[in-house]
Amino acid sequence: MSQVELRSLTKHYGRQPALDNVEVSIRDGEFFVIFGRPGAGKSTTLKVIAGIEDPTDGQVVFGDQPMNGIPPQRRNVAMAFESYALYPHISVAANLEFPLKAPGRSIGIDERQRRISEVAELLEITPLLNRRPSQLSGGQRQRVSLGRALVRSGTGVSVTLLDEPIAHLDARLRHWLRGELRHYQQKADTTTVYASPDYVEAFAVADRLMVLIDGRVRQVGTPLEIQTHPADTDVAGMIGDPKMNLLGLDSSGELARQARQHGAHPAAATVGIWPTDAKLDRTQGGIPGTVYVVEPLGEDAIVRVDVPGGRMQIKTSSSQTYRPGEPINVHPAWERAHYFGGDGARIGGGAL
Amino acid sequence: MASVTLRNVTKRYGGAVLAVDNISLSVADGEFLALLGPSGCGKTSTMRMIAGLEDISEGEILVDDTITNNLSSAERNVAMAFENYGLYPHKTVFGNIAYPLVVRRRSRRDIEDNVLRVAAMLHIDDVLDRKPAELSGGFQQRVSLARALVREPSVFLMDEPISHLDADLRSVMRGELKRLQKDNGATTIYVTHDQLEAMSMADRIAVMDHGVLQQVGTPLEIFNAPANEFVASFIGEPPMNLFTAHVGASDDGRSPVLIGEHELLVLDDRLRAGALADGGAIRVGVRPKDFVLNASASDASMPAEVRVAEALIDRVLATLDSPAGRLRLELPAGTNLREGERVRVAPRADRIHLFDPETGKAIRLV
Numbered sequence: 001m002s003q004v005e006l007r008s009l010t011k012h013y014g015r016q017p018a019l020d021n022v023e024v025s026i027r028d029g030e031f032f033v034i035f036g037r038p039g040a041g042k043s044t045t046l047k048v049i050a051g052i053e054d055p056t057d058g059q060v061v062f063g064d065q066p067m068n069g070i071p072p073q074r075r076n077v078a079m080a081f082e083s084y085a086l087y088p089h090i091s092v093a094a095n096l097e098f099p100l101k102a103p104g105r106s107i108g109i110d111e112r113q114r115r116i117s118e119v120a121e122l123l124e125i126t127p128l129l130n131r132r133p134s135q136l137s138g139g140q141r142q143r144v145s146l147g148r149a150l151v152r153s154g155t156g157v158s159v160t161l162l163d164e165p166i167a168h169l170d171a172r173l174r175h176w177l178r179g180e181l182r183h184y185q186q187k188a189d190t191t192t193v194y195a196s197p198d199y200v201e202a203f204a205v206a207d208r209l210m211v212l213i214d215g216r217v218r219q220v221g222t223p224l225e226i227q228t229h230p231a232d233t234d235v236a237g238m239i240g241d242p243k244m245n246l247l248g249l250d251s252s253g254e255l256a257r258q259a260r261q262h263g264a265h266p267a268a269a270t271v272g273i274w275p276t277d278a279k280l281d282r283t284q285g286g287i288p289g290t291v292y293v294v295e296p297l298g299e300d301a302i303v304r305v306d307v308p309g310g311r312m313q314i315k316t317s318s319s320q321t322y323r324p325g326e327p328i329n330v331h332p333a334w335e336r337a338h339y340f341g342g343d344g345a346r347i348g349g350g351a352l
Numbered sequence: 353m354a355s356v357t358l359r360n361v362t363k364r365y366g367g368a369v370l371a372v373d374n375i376s377l378s379v380a381d382g383e384f385l386a387l388l389g390p391s392g393c394g395k396t397s398t399m400r401m402i403a404g405l406e407d408i409s410e411g412e413i414l415v416d417d418t419i420t421n422n423l424s425s426a427e428r429n430v431a432m433a434f435e436n437y438g439l440y441p442h443k444t445v446f447g448n449i450a451y452p453l454v455v456r457r458r459s460r461r462d463i464e465d466n467v468l469r470v471a472a473m474l475h476i477d478d479v480l481d482r483k484p485a486e487l488s489g490g491f492q493q494r495v496s497l498a499r500a501l502v503r504e505p506s507v508f509l510m511d512e513p514i515s516h517l518d519a520d521l522r523s524v525m526r527g528e529l530k531r532l533q534k535d536n537g538a539t540t541i542y543v544t545h546d547q548l549e550a551m552s553m554a555d556r557i558a559v560m561d562h563g564v565l566q567q568v569g570t571p572l573e574i575f576n577a578p579a580n581e582f583v584a585s586f587i588g589e590p591p592m593n594l595f596t597a598h599v600g601a602s603d604d605g606r607s608p609v610l611i612g613e614h615e616l617l618v619l620d621d622r623l624r625a626g627a628l629a630d631g632g633a634i635r636v637g638v639r640p641k642d643f644v645l646n647a648s649a650s651d652a653s654m655p656a657e658v659r660v661a662e663a664l665i666d667r668v669l670a671t672l673d674s675p676a677g678r679l680r681l682e683l684p685a686g687t688n689l690r691e692g693e694r695v696r697v698a699p700r701a702d703r704i705h706l707f708d709p710e711t712g713k714a715i716r717l718v
Contacts, residue, residue: 175590176678240666242523243523
């Protein structure tokens, strides 16, 4: 295990920059998440750390050792990438054992067996250990691929790299494994870099996150810091489930008038309101809106409401019924609203 | 506009494989029905029989009062959007969407208006002059959907129409499709494996597993009163916690449900209906939101240890180890839990689900 530093990392594919001056220091033993939409540069970052891709510019440093020019097999990195890349002609058990038997890793057979069964149990693949990869479903293959990275935890691995390792699993397993991965990582105390486009997954497991947009770092912080102080409207628009409502403050409009009345920053061009931070009612006051559609989700429901400035998603109890087209008043918790300037950068608000 | 009725419909492949097992179901005129289940449950076979793309092995399918078993796909006036797009590669996006109207000899003006309207709604109006091969899977999926929507048929059939879109667009499209269906009032049958789509969009959900219809009801009926353990585990996110407890000796017409020596709740004996012997097993289901944390030791509760806590904006998700096994809890935002911390958890008595350990069927007061 070790600290991983990315110094002014830039990667071009042809003339297209995939990573643009990425600068971050990942701490020893940290669960670090790269959060971004598809195409943001998450996988590229992992590949550059692993040494599968060379950076166009900049450095990767493990501890105090620069890695540029060092081939992947000598970086001592454990990886699970989205394309599973299992050995087709050997069993699942042998696939899991393979990284433990590589030259220079003197791990005895008992210890190898112990690790394989521990990881197989964790990933619920114990009944599959004697199968070949071709006999597995996509989700099962993904778990074997993940297992191959985890099985090395605590054997002197510098860093574990996981690229959307649970994206293709069913909902139940995704929920379990998320928690289990975090638990396992803390126990093994390995520096882990995890890429995900999924807000819940990223924020649930991370010690700290890096928000990547178009190959550039927009924000680095703990989940709480990013949730309470999103750096700009682009970051704010990527987080929450549903995502934060971002509404334009047209200076003459009713929304802007009410925002100012409740202490909005004078330069605010956009207000951000969490879906759980607004109430709906049919009486007077608040922001006048029209129900667009209602989506029940069990105990909760998401109500989409058209208001001046945009369409909001509001999370409310499913016991209340609303009809599409019905006029409704929205009452934001203004004391918790976020404000952003004309350039999108955060300028205030968001008290919790 | 039309209603759709399935009477004892069965589908066998190659004489042996039973894909759909004796399903009876009716979809009212103007209703949005979701066919929900895991892959291989028979939902797509069911839809393909309604569309006329598969023969029906046994039973009947009616559109309004007409038996459609022997009608061709074209004669049924159903429109479909497929998971695997089925687009014409040599036609532009505009040409693909317009095609159903062209073959119906609609006026040029009419075609153009309708194509543009549907394309704008699906955010594909910028790519109308491209060919399908130039587009990503998500775009192709929306073109396929647009081609079905432009026809205004009596019945819409949609097979996972938004499953390949990225999460943000999927969320937007859920709302758009639901609103569209409410506006045009077309009878819609929507196949999905995603419980969130079914819950949020459908008027009623038909849950299938292994070719068998497990339950039909409104989203809230299915969420609040799942008919069996399969439905209980398939609906809701995070999924319901399910574990085995045992029933203690009856006292004064009431019996405790226990995990080890910990009493979780007291059952009215009317629930026992003879099937649950003293000391017998019972399956218990508790949704992640339906636990109370740090109940007092005198309440019906059990000890647990925090394994992982995940803090999100509007809630905390936690994994706990308990005598009932590993549990997932959804707690209010700001709940402070340290890993390794010992707590007591109690299921909310009015929100517990009970299932027969043999059949998996829900046990309810009658």
